[in-house]
Amino acid sequence: MTHPVDVHVGKKIRQRRWLTGMTQQQLAEQVGIKFQQIQKYETGANRVSASRLWDISDALDVPVSFFFEGLENDKDGGGTQSVPSDIMGxxxxxxxxxxxxxxxxxxxxxxxxxxxxxxxxx
Incomplete structure (x- = not known):
């Protein structure tokens, strides 16, 4: 079973990767892994280690803390009534x-x- 934090971090990876126009393959190459692993991170199927998250944050040019922003809101459904909680997905x-x-x-x-x-x- 996936942990909500892993799902949240994965969504933030996908969000940032997409906003920068980077493919899963390009991110994987910069981090030194296979693109399938990026897919697993983005879905929350696999947990991202601290060192790998550091490498991903460097490749996506954001601080590691970026991946945890908004996590408090996900505990209780997050977002406002008029905006879906997974708007960035x-x-x-x-x-x-x-x-x-x-x-x-x-x-x-x-x-x-x-x-x-x-x-x-x-």
Whole structure:
């Protein structure tokens, strides 16, 4: 049986890998393992050792603590009522975030304000 912490860490690995545009194969090569092992980490099927998590954090250019962010929220279901608790596991949401950050900053601010206004109306 998978442990909730292993599942959470795996989701954070997948989230960061995807946001950086890296494939499982590319991450595996940087860490020195097979891509199947990355798959197992991302699903929580295999537990990531401390040293391997260190290597993964280096490859993904985040601190090790990144993989534990939001863990407190996962204990009780996490998230708010209007946002699914696994929002970062949703490919559409990740596509939206990636596209959003590809927009020039001044236009991004305007889009953000528009989204805020639209969400207040809904």
């Amino acid at each position: 949703d490919k559409e949401a990740l596509d939206l975030i990636r596209s959003y950050y590809a927009i020039p900053e001044n236009q991004r601010r305007r889009l953000f304000e528009l989204a805020r206004v639209l969400s207040d109306v809904a």
